[in-house]
Amino acid sequence: MNLRYRRAIAPMLRAAAPRHSACQHCGWPWSRVVPRSVTYEERETSSSGIFFVCTDCWPLLTAAEAIKYACRTVLGYGPAGMRHTAWDQSTGVTAVLAVAKEMGASQVEESHLPL
Numbered sequence: 638m639n640l641r642y643r644r645a646i647a648p649m650l651r652a653a654a655p656r657h658s659a660c661q662h663c664g665w666p667w668s669r670v671v672p673r674s675v676t677y678e679e680r681e682t683s684s685s686g687i688f689f690v691c692t693d694c695w696p697l698l699t700a701a702e703a704i705k706y707a708c709r710t711v712l713g714y715g716p717a718g719m720r721h722t723a724w725d726q727s728t729g730v731t732a733v734l735a736v737a738k739e740m741g742a743s744q745v746e747e748s749h750l751p752l
Contacts, residue, residue: 661706662694677735687732700742707736
């Protein structure tokens with residue numbers, strides 16, 4: 638589906654699902670799309686992941702956009718300035734670096750992240 642169309646109708650969809658956060662690229666609430674998760678920590682019995690865009694938007698992102706959205710998520714901001722709980726510093730950095738690596742931007746340094 639066209640990104641321009643998705644962004645145009647996103648406010649109506651978010652109004653219909655006010656308790657759901659949304660994809661940071663198209664704005665559709667998670668009740669309408671599937672999140673694209675990036676694993677940043679593997680444990681023996683489980684793993685932790687970060688998601689900030691839907692599976693439809695993931696292939697459209699540049700590495701810079703993905704890192705920007707991941708930083709927003711870690712800092713506690715969603716689409717349209719929605720505020721939620723910020724992550725602790727070390728976990729947030731680990732998550733953002735995992736996103737950078739998955740996007741092929743493995744040369745990103747922790748000191749350059751706005752966290």
